Amino acid sequence: MDNxxxxxxxxxxxxxTAVKELMHQLPQESIIYFGDTGRVPYGTRSNExxxxxxxxxxxxxxxxxxxxxxxxxxxxxxxxxxxVQKFFDIPIIGVVEPAVEAAVKKSKRKKVGIIGTQxxxxxxxxxxxxxxxxxxxxxxxxxxxxxxxxxxxxxxxxEVSRIIAKEYLELFRQQGxxxxxMGCTHYPLLxxxxxxxxxxxxxxxxxxxxxxxxxxxxxxxxxxxxxDNRIPQYKYxxxxxxxxxxxxxxxxxxKEITNSVEKIDIEKY
Ligand code: DGL
Numbered sequence: 001m002d003n004x005x006x007x008x009x010x011x012x013x014x015x016x017t018a019v020k021e022l023m024h025q026l027p028q029e030s031i032i033y034f035g036d037t038g039r040v041p042y043g044t045r046s047n048e049x050x051x052x053x054x055x056x057x058x059x060x061x062x063x064x065x066x067x068x069x070x071x072x073x074x075x076x077x078x079x080x081x082x083x084v085q086k087f088f089d090i091p092i093i094g095v096v097e098p099a100v101e102a103a104v105k106k107s108k109r110k111k112v113g114i115i116g117t118q119x120x121x122x123x124x125x126x127x128x129x130x131x132x133x134x135x136x137x138x139x140x141x142x143x144x145x146x147x148x149x150x151x152x153x154x155x156x157x158x159e160v161s162r163i164i165a166k167e168y169l170e171l172f173r174q175q176g177x178x179x180x181x182m183g184c185t186h187y188p189l190l191x192x193x194x195x196x197x198x199x200x201x202x203x204x205x206x207x208x209x210x211x212x213x214x215x216x217x218x219x220x221x222x223x224x225x226x227x228d229n230r231i232p233q234y235k236y237x238x239x240x241x242x243x244x245x246x247x248x249x250x251x252x253x254x255k256e257i258t259n260s261v262e263k264i265d266i267e268k269y
Contacts, residue, residue: 002224005030005233006215007061007069011053012040012152013245014185015072016252017208018095019234023253025216028226030233032064036266038239041148042075043117043184050119054080058088059269060237066090067224070215072208074184075117078125091218098214099181099207100129106203107179110137113172116183118143126183140175144168144187151186154248161190165197172198179203189252239266 006022008015012035019031034057036042042050054076061069069092071077071084077094085092103112114126121143130137146164155161172180180202182188188206195204219225226232236257238245246258 004067007066009034010073011042018072021209021212078123095207098210113177113180
């Protein structure tokens with residue numbers, strides 16, 4: 001048993017997809033979340049900058065006595081996971097491996113579409129992992145740089161997002177993919193629209209949610225789950241104003257979080 005909280009971070013709101021599933025799968029676990037809203041997006045930046053940000057985000061989270069850190073960001077996981085795993089002593093889990101495991105299991109026709117930020121698509125992280133696990137799977141990749149600003153600005157169920165999604169996903173429709181990895185943790189917030197465009201027969205993989213399930217098994221195996229009768233504490237930190245994160249985060253988590261959100265200066269770390 002280990003009652004210490006789990007640390008989770010992302011460039012903004014996207015990592016809440018992992019938090020939502022953690023709350024569901026592991027309702028007794030406490031969570032410390034950091035959303036780097038002052039520096040979002042990560043996906044258009046150089047590997048060097050993303051890596052610097054990821055080190056700072058982890059150093060901030062290490063102010064708390066945590067049992068595990070989840071990089072709930074496709075871009076940061078693709079670019080910096082191995083470096084930080086080597087550098088820090090605490091276990092660090094990214095979203096790529098859990099999402100790929102789910103996609104490989106679910107794809108029947110072995111045609112998988114991957115959407116992600118420019119950084120993620122350029123890194124080929126999902127493609128390479130898929131190839132390792134099942135070389136017969138054919139992958140198609142598409143960067144969707146407009147999705148993150150749409151989500152961060154609350155265009156969750158908006159005609160503009162629908163038009164852009166149709167444009168981005170056309171290749172997958174033409175190729176008849178049966179599974180789509182929403183390879184950036186912001187994208188499942190647009191799930192309704194992506195599902196509408198792809199149609200009901202296509203499986204959508206949510207990397208944050210898959211990672212939460214992976215973490216449940218990881219902690220259970222190591223006997224590190226929190227005691228069942230503990231009341232969980234949730235604390236959220238952001239690097240820009242708390243207002244829009246609190247509003248959109250409360251909507252997405254279906255839980256009022258405004259009083260638990262605090263602004264910090266990430267440049268100090
Ligand atoms: N949610 C992130 C990801 O999974 C980051 C998006 C961004 O900041 O560009 O890639």
